Amino acid sequence: MSLSVRRRPLTAALLASTTCLGLLTACGFSSETGTETGSSGSKASAGGGSFPVALTNAWGRTEVKEKPVRVATVSDGDTAIALALGLVPVITPDVEDGDQVAEYKQRAITKLGEKKLKTYDDTDGTDYEAIAAEEPDVILGVNTWDMDTDYAKLSPIAPVVTFADKKQSDTLTWQERLKTAAKALGLTEKADAVIAANEKTLKDAAAAHPEFKGKTYTYSVVHPEQITYMSYADQDPGVFEQLGLVKHPRSKNYSANKNGVSLENLDELESDVLLMTYPFGDEGLLSASELETNKLFRSLGVVKNKHFAVVPSENTLASAIAYPDALSAPWVVENLTPILAKAVAGK
Incomplete structure (x- = not known):
């Protein structure tokens, strides 16, 4: 019914309600995903897991030179993306308001062989020093309202994967956010499989x-x-x-x-x-x-x-x-x- 972004406390989350979607063409730029493609043989897209990957966003240009292994996240929604793609983030923001980790997220963490994630306290915002200490290869920030403040401080740490337009903090669907992150991680096929599995779950339930x-x-x-x-x-x-x-x-x-x-x-x-x-x-x-x-x-x-x-x-x-x-x-x-x-x- 709405978007998947950095999870605000539920009271605030249920005040909002919006969503939307997009992709790109060769030798061009997608305003939806912020992905640049190269010309005549350049391998700038990670559709097949090729690197480097160039991503243009609302604050600049990100280049992911090699397939990332260590991934940090700056929101609950970004953490969900990493887990859905089979990656355990090296660090994530903690759960807001002292709440427990959502049951479905804990299931994914357990399935990936972990009991809990390493977190930082984001009461006062993103903890740049804690993220830097983990030496991430890439930072996922496609589900946050704080990128205006965060980008300049995060980009010197590692390539930041985020949206192409500031308005997209509120308008992209979870599917679009997942696809954008997957391009940077070389996991496009995995993202497609996650989307298809979720769609099947809903179709099967409707049929039942x-x-x-x-x-x-x-x-x-x-x-x-x-x-x-x-x-x-x-x-x-x-x-x-x-x-x-x-x-x-x-x-x-x-x-x-x-x-x-x-x-x-x-x-x-x-x-x-x-x-x-x-x-x-x-x-x-x-x-x-x-x-x-x-x-x-x-x-x-x-x-x-x-x-x-x-x-x-x-x-x-x-x-x-x-x-x-x-x-x-x-x-x-x-x-x-x-x-x-x-x-x-x-x-």
């Missing part, structure tokens, strides 16, 4: 649950200031729609800049299936118990007929839905489909 197909849904987040209509018409299709659900026709009345639902208009949430999440707990506009005992909310057909469900935030499921990354799809499907199945069945 034909009852989802065509059901309208509303997805809402209880923020401190408002109840937010997250599944507005222009919101890019996310996991709900990949599993067969469709946005309610009422979604056309909402947008990224007009997405608040007042307590007097809770009937705007009416749909075949209603999904809510409460990432702020008692600091939200109202708690789960306060909303779910509200007379107007309880009068909604979708609630009375038990087609209402809560997407948990404490286990990072809501965050993984809002910010999909290269590792999350199988775990999201595993955890979300039982919730959806009960809601569609009215159980």
Whole structure:
């Protein structure tokens, strides 16, 4: 439903909602991926694992001379990319807010033969000295909002792989970020395999649950200031729609800049299936118990007929839905489909 970037605390992550994609042609430059290709025999692209690789980004030009072995990351999303490509980063930022490492990410770490990753404290931003001490061959920064500050200090340490345009910090899909990183790492085929596997996971889940197909849904987040209509018409299709659900026709009345639902208009949430999440707990506009005992909310057909469900935030499921990354799809499907199945069945 949204992008995979340096993971902010869930409360902030669920305030955002956007996504998009691209590639390149010979002897040219892609504004989407920032990759330059060479002319007449030059091997500047890592499509087949050839080096050197030249990458143009919003801050300059990066050249990766040899296939990287030691990879550092500057965001949670970049760490997911490295792990998905089968690489254990030499150093990563720690998990924000003292949270546990997401279960799906820990699974990948364990599968690669590690118990935990080496991390630096990023409370005050990127720790350049800690990264430099690990002597990385390359630094992945395709999932960060901090590159404006970081690039000048990271680029003397090692080649920095990042986006071609500053706006892309918020607009690239996880697939595009993965492909950009894979070019620099000489792992394009591996990236394609990861994307195909994730797509298959979603297709298989949709096929296993034909009852989802065509059901309208509303997805809402209880923020401190408002109840937010997250599944507005222009919101890019996310996991709900990949599993067969469709946005309610009422979604056309909402947008990224007009997405608040007042307590007097809770009937705007009416749909075949209603999904809510409460990432702020008692600091939200109202708690789960306060909303779910509200007379107007309880009068909604979708609630009375038990087609209402809560997407948990404490286990990072809501965050993984809002910010999909290269590792999350199988775990999201595993955890979300039982919730959806009960809601569609009215159980």
